[in-house]
Each structure stands twice: as structure tokens, then as C-alpha cells.
Amino acid sequence: MATKKRKRKELFALGNEAVVEGALLAGCSFFAGYPITPSTEIAEVMSQRLPFVHDGVFIQMEDEIASMGAIIGASLAGRKTMTATSGPGFSLMQENLGYACMTEVPLVLVNVMRGGPSTGMPTSPAQGDVQQARWGCHGDHPIIVLSACNVQECLEMTIVAFNFAEKYRTPVILLLDEITAHTREKISLPFPDELEILARVAPAMPPEWYISYEETMRGVPPLPPLGSGYRFHVTGLTHDKNGFPTSKPDEVKALMYRQFRKIDQFFYDIQLVDEVQCEDAEIVVVAYGCVARSAELAVHMARERGVKAGFLKLKTLFPFPKSALQPLARQCRTIIVPEMNMGQLSREVKRVNNGLAQVQTINRIDGQIITPSEIFKSIMQA
Amino acid sequence: MSKQRELNRFEIRLSGTGGQGILTLGKIMGQVLALDHGFYATQTQSYGPEARGGASRADLVVSSAPISYPKPVSLDLLVALSQEACNLYFCNLKPSGFLLVDTTLVTQTPSNIFWGLPFTSLAKDKIGLPQTMNIICLGALSHFLPFMQFTSVKKALAGVLPAKILAINTKALTLGYSQAKKLYPDASEKWTFSSPMMTESAQ
CATH class of the missing domain: 3.40.50.920 (Rossmann fold)
Incomplete structure (x- = not known):
């Protein structure tokens, strides 16, 4: 069968710019963040590109704490959302990151690692946030952490990050470093129809039958956008299957075990090497x-x-x-x-x-x- | 992208002080080499937290094969736009490598063998805009590097720079190219293009 050979668009781009290209290909339409070296270009290019995306929203927030809050809200309203930060900004994001883990909100957080602790070396590379990405927010929680080593991979792994976030209804952290983020290389942009882009599971039942944190086969409860007629309650407290606070051991156990199981049982899918x-x-x-x-x-x-x-x-x-x-x-x-x-x-x-x-x-x-x-x-x- | 020279990790360092436009220079060069000439190219950068002043550098690795390690190991070409940068990075130059300096700013070179052009004073006197210094340097480089064509650089400039400063920069580019050609007519034939990177770093 003769297929028409298409030429992919080529760019000479920074790792940070490739992240934006990947995010837009994956369907990201909401970015809230606070620029910080060496992740600034992600916010910068997002601010230039998102206004031209259908319904795209870019907000520069007052700080990183608010940035996380904004993307959690937007994600619950049905958007694919992302933020990007670095160094001290990542520490500030931890509290709301824990909230996103507990409430199972899909989002992508890009952390470009720089020398630390504290202000450290803003323009120098490091890999010091690896354990923070895993255990930065308090409490026992499952999370997915990805990394990329070159510019083309920045693009690809951003798409993977969005897919994992939506598929497993979890925050996903993409860890880059100053060198990867600030290297320019030639990348080729895939055509949208070459990519597999996943969307979150929508409820199959009518609104009155919907139970927000119900146990499912995959352990991933369906998530309708807020305002679409499905009513649900969101809390950072341990909650029962209806989403309301509980501290009954059997209900808490069911919630926590399901959250771990939804990641654990798909190890084979998530582990990329x-x-x-x-x-x-x-x-x-x-x-x-x-x-x-x-x-x-x-x-x-x-x-x-x-x-x-x-x-x-x-x-x-x-x-x-x-x-x-x-x-x-x-x-x-x-x-x-x-x-x-x-x-x-x-x-x-x-x-x-x-x-x-x-x-x-x-x-x-x-x-x-x-x-x-x-x-x-x-x-x-x- | 017709016939092109085989390159095995040709390593370039552009160095000077912050504010000279070194990162822009590196970005344009990388873009021309990667997109117009079809090489594999990586451009990395190193700069201080300051907006102006402080050391600044852009490193380019150009190759016909995919590049694993993105930073230079031993330089084929060092472009030094400040005395400090010249002193600091001269030792990274490989024996067959070349040094290009701004003779306005670099008064003492560590070796007699170098290429020198007064980029800064050319920008001030001939163009009348000191900021075009990096583009004059780019023009000169398109003469010194036989695998980077002047016409491609000129074309790429139009895609990178805003329209209102394009004319003056094109003038600067042409000036750099012609000055380099006048002073060093046979410079581009001096390269040996040996890249014993493997053996050198393994010792």
C-alpha cells in the first residue's frame, strides 16, 4: 500500500520548549505557574501559545502554592493541566501536591532540577530532588515520577506524563535538570494522528447513580468535569466512596489500598526504561x-x-x-x-x-x- | 542540504561576558547547522545568575552522527569575546583547534596563532550600534567554518530576528563576513577535521 510520506516539522528547540510542544500535543489547555530559573521558558512559551489554543488559559499566579491550587481546580473542571517549577518552588508545591494525591486529581508537574538546597545555584544542574519527588508531600502516597535525558525525550515524556495522569487519575511529576532543559537540539514534531492521547474515564451512569470514589476493576474511579451535572464532594480528609470525610478504619483502608493498587497493578505499563x-x-x-x-x-x-x-x-x-x-x-x-x-x-x-x-x-x-x-x-x- | 562534509563531533565554544549576545549567537548557529545543513547539533549554555556582566558561554557540538554527550570535551574552535574567557578556556582547545578573538577586548592572547577581528569597534564605528557585535562575529564565523554557508546564515537571520532590526543586522553580518574574508582569505582551508575525542578522553 502506497502511503504518502509526510515530512514532520523540525525545530531547533530548548528542552523547555519541547515540554510545551509535548503538552500542547497531549491536549493541555490550562497552565498556572510562577516563573523560576531554569524552568522559566516553559511558562514563557506557554503564555505565548495557550491563548491560541481552543479555550486555552494561562495564568501567572502569585506563587507556587497558588499555582498548584489553580491547576487542581482546573483539572477537576475537566481540563488537562500543567505547571512547571524548579528548586524552592517545588518545595512550595508539596502541600497541594499531597492534596492532589489524596483527591486523585490528574495533573502534570514539571520540575527542572537546579543546585540546592534553598536558592542554591539557579543556573546550574543537579539531580537533588529525586527523593523529594517521591516523598516530598507528607503521608503515604503513590505517585508517578518520570524523567527525560534529551530534547526529543522531553517532548515524548511530557505526552507520556499526561497520558499516565489521565489514565491513572494521579499527579505525575516530570523531573528534568538544567542541562536537559537548557540544551537546544533538533526535534521533529509528531503528527497528532501518530500519537495515542488518553483521556480520563468519564462516568457511564446517569448523574443520580454516580458514586464519586467507587471501587472499580482498575481502581480508577471515573471523573466527570465539575459543572456537568454530576455532583461530587472533594476533600483532603480521608473519605468514603461518596467523597465525604470518614475515619472508619475499614473505609480508610479501602481508600488507601485502592490508591496504591491502581498504580501497583500496572507496574508493567508504567515502568519505562x-x-x-x-x-x-x-x-x-x-x-x-x-x-x-x-x-x-x-x-x-x-x-x-x-x-x-x-x-x-x-x-x-x-x-x-x-x-x-x-x-x-x-x-x-x-x-x-x-x-x-x-x-x-x-x-x-x-x-x-x-x-x-x-x-x-x-x-x-x-x-x-x-x-x-x-x-x-x-x-x-x- | 546537498553534499555535506562528514563531521565527527566538531566542538565550538562561544564565550565572553553576559549581555554580549552570546546565547543568541549560539542559538542562530545551531539553528542553521541543524535545520539548514542537516547536521546533528546540540547547544548548551552556561551563565551566571546576573542579567549583565559575569561570565557567559554557549557550547555547540556538531556532528554527522547522533550526539550522546551534549557538552564539548576538547574544543575545535574557541571564540573568546573577553580577556577573561580567553584565559579561562584556552586550555580546553585541542592542539589542532583554532582561537578566534575580539581584538578590541582581548589584548593578550595565550598563543601567537589566532584569528582576530575587532568585533566591538566594528560594531561601534562601522555599524553604529554596539549590540550588533555578535552578528558581526556570526558573519566572520560563516567564513571561518567551511560547513556553515553564509547564504544560509543570512536566510536564517530573517527567521530569528524581529523585522525592525533585521536590516541593520544583515549589514553587520555582511560586514563580519567580508572583513574576515579580507584578513584571512584561506582560513577555511586550515581545518584538519580530525576528532580523536575517544582516544583523548580515555587516557
């Missing part, structure tokens, strides 16, 4: 974000010297992709985890590894990227 030359690898480098690009080159250099090295790139950070790592831990001698913090994801690697292989870390917190030669040296010594 890329394996490069891992089939016969004796040394595996596990990396994510900008460091993944250094690792890729380092592994390539080691292979040229006949060392059996492999590379596992994590696109999903949480839930931690244990089913990808475990077989590699059984097979290889050494796992090397380079990251730009004092060992936040290597904890997870060590937990899953559970003594199978030797785990080595390369840590750097001086605002500089870990270079390919640093990783290469570790591979050769391992």
Missing part, C-alpha cells in the same frame, strides 16, 4: 536525566576497548523499575550508578539489587555534569 547493549553486559551503568547521555558515551567507549559494558536508562524513576533492573543484577558483576546528588536513586538500586551485584556510585554535587570520562574510568576499574 531503555536498555543498550545489556544482553551480555558484565558491568551495567544505570543512569537518568542528563547523566544518561554521559553514560551512553562512556559505555560506547568501554565497548570499543572490548569491555562488556551495558547501559540502562531509566525513564520512569518511581515506581522504581525493579523488573528491568533485577534480571540485570543477577547477570552482571557490577552496577555503576552515576548521579548528581549524594546517592538518591542508588538507594533504590541497592534495595532492588539486594546483594546480587556490587553497586558502585559516582556522585557529584558541585553544579557540574558527570563527564563520560569519569564514568569510563569507573567502568575500567570495576
Whole structure:
């Protein structure tokens, strides 16, 4: 069958600009945020683009706390929503992020990691927010954390983030870093009909039969837009299936278990990784974000010297992709985890590894990227 | 995108002080190389928290193959638009690499072998607008780099800059190109295009 070859539109864009392209392709129509380096371009380009999207709304809020509040409200009203922040702004967003977890509101939060803590180094990269993304808001909660390592991936993972948010009715955090966000590269924009864009489950029953937090097969209750005739109550307190506060142990247990189950039982769907030359690898480098690009080159250099090295790139950070790592831990001698913090994801690697292989870390917190030669040296010594 | 030279990680650093338009320069170059000439190109940047002053730099890696590590390892071309940047980054230049300086601002070069043009005074005296300094430099670069065509750069400029400042910038671009051509007619033939990046960083 002869198909007409279409040429994708190409752009030379920043990682941040690619995030916006991805969000718009995924159907985002509401952005509330407060600009902060190095995530500013996301808000900037959103403010230029959203007014031309059907019903698109861009609001610059007074701070990050309000930004989260605004996107939670807009999401409950049926929009696909996003905010972007960095450094201290991410800390401010945690309280309302917890609210979104408890009330199961789909939204995407992009956090471009910069040197910290506090104001830290606004223009330097770091990967210090990995555990904060998982456990930043209080209480036991499931959450999805994704990452991207190059500009094309920024676009793709933003679309994935929106799809996961809608499919699992949960906040999704996309963790970038200053280098990924501020690298310009050529990207090609996919055509809208090439993409699978998911929408949240709408109730199949008439409004009078609708029970807002009812147990379902997937554990994901349908979410109608507020104002569409379906009435429901939203609270940050533990709630029963009708959405009203409760502290009865059996009802609380049912709620919390369902929230964990809706993510846990779809591990296979959520855990995204890329394996490069891992089939016969004796040394595996596990990396994510900008460091993944250094690792890729380092592994390539080691292979040229006949060392059996492999590379596992994590696109999903949480839930931690244990089913990808475990077989590699059984097979290889050494796992090397380079990251730009004092060992936040290597904890997870060590937990899953559970003594199978030797785990080595390369840590750097001086605002500089870990270079390919640093990783290469570790591979050769391992 | 007709026939093009094979490049294996050609690494360029544009460096100077904040406010000189270095990031804009890097953005335009990357755009021309990636979109018009069909290379793989990554442009990364490094700048301080200040709006003006302070060190600023843009790094470009250009290659015919996909680029893994986006930052330069050893430079093929260093463009230094301040004395400080010249002193700081000269050691990152590979032995066969070249140095291009603004002779108005860089008075002491670490080596006798360099290309120099007075970008800042050209912008002030010939164009009458100091801000066009980066575009004069871009014009000169389109002469020095044989894989970046002047005509493509000129075309790209129209897409990047607002209409009201396009005319003066096109003039600046042409000035830079002709000045570079006059002073260094055979510069673009001096490149060796060896990129022993693998062997160097592995030592």
C-alpha cells in the first residue's frame, strides 16, 4: 500500500520548549505557574501559545502554592493541566501536591532540577530532588515520577506524563535538570494522528447513580468535569466512596489500598526504561536525566576497548523499575550508578539489587555534569 | 542540504561576558547547522545568575552522527569575546583547534596563532550600534567554518530576528563576513577535521 510520506516539522528547540510542544500535543489547555530559573521558558512559551489554543488559559499566579491550587481546580473542571517549577518552588508545591494525591486529581508537574538546597545555584544542574519527588508531600502516597535525558525525550515524556495522569487519575511529576532543559537540539514534531492521547474515564451512569470514589476493576474511579451535572464532594480528609470525610478504619483502608493498587497493578505499563547493549553486559551503568547521555558515551567507549559494558536508562524513576533492573543484577558483576546528588536513586538500586551485584556510585554535587570520562574510568576499574 | 562534509563531533565554544549576545549567537548557529545543513547539533549554555556582566558561554557540538554527550570535551574552535574567557578556556582547545578573538577586548592572547577581528569597534564605528557585535562575529564565523554557508546564515537571520532590526543586522553580518574574508582569505582551508575525542578522553 502506497502511503504518502509526510515530512514532520523540525525545530531547533530548548528542552523547555519541547515540554510545551509535548503538552500542547497531549491536549493541555490550562497552565498556572510562577516563573523560576531554569524552568522559566516553559511558562514563557506557554503564555505565548495557550491563548491560541481552543479555550486555552494561562495564568501567572502569585506563587507556587497558588499555582498548584489553580491547576487542581482546573483539572477537576475537566481540563488537562500543567505547571512547571524548579528548586524552592517545588518545595512550595508539596502541600497541594499531597492534596492532589489524596483527591486523585490528574495533573502534570514539571520540575527542572537546579543546585540546592534553598536558592542554591539557579543556573546550574543537579539531580537533588529525586527523593523529594517521591516523598516530598507528607503521608503515604503513590505517585508517578518520570524523567527525560534529551530534547526529543522531553517532548515524548511530557505526552507520556499526561497520558499516565489521565489514565491513572494521579499527579505525575516530570523531573528534568538544567542541562536537559537548557540544551537546544533538533526535534521533529509528531503528527497528532501518530500519537495515542488518553483521556480520563468519564462516568457511564446517569448523574443520580454516580458514586464519586467507587471501587472499580482498575481502581480508577471515573471523573466527570465539575459543572456537568454530576455532583461530587472533594476533600483532603480521608473519605468514603461518596467523597465525604470518614475515619472508619475499614473505609480508610479501602481508600488507601485502592490508591496504591491502581498504580501497583500496572507496574508493567508504567515502568519505562531503555536498555543498550545489556544482553551480555558484565558491568551495567544505570543512569537518568542528563547523566544518561554521559553514560551512553562512556559505555560506547568501554565497548570499543572490548569491555562488556551495558547501559540502562531509566525513564520512569518511581515506581522504581525493579523488573528491568533485577534480571540485570543477577547477570552482571557490577552496577555503576552515576548521579548528581549524594546517592538518591542508588538507594533504590541497592534495595532492588539486594546483594546480587556490587553497586558502585559516582556522585557529584558541585553544579557540574558527570563527564563520560569519569564514568569510563569507573567502568575500567570495576 | 546537498553534499555535506562528514563531521565527527566538531566542538565550538562561544564565550565572553553576559549581555554580549552570546546565547543568541549560539542559538542562530545551531539553528542553521541543524535545520539548514542537516547536521546533528546540540547547544548548551552556561551563565551566571546576573542579567549583565559575569561570565557567559554557549557550547555547540556538531556532528554527522547522533550526539550522546551534549557538552564539548576538547574544543575545535574557541571564540573568546573577553580577556577573561580567553584565559579561562584556552586550555580546553585541542592542539589542532583554532582561537578566534575580539581584538578590541582581548589584548593578550595565550598563543601567537589566532584569528582576530575587532568585533566591538566594528560594531561601534562601522555599524553604529554596539549590540550588533555578535552578528558581526556570526558573519566572520560563516567564513571561518567551511560547513556553515553564509547564504544560509543570512536566510536564517530573517527567521530569528524581529523585522525592525533585521536590516541593520544583515549589514553587520555582511560586514563580519567580508572583513574576515579580507584578513584571512584561506582560513577555511586550515581545518584538519580530525576528532580523536575517544582516544583523548580515555587516557
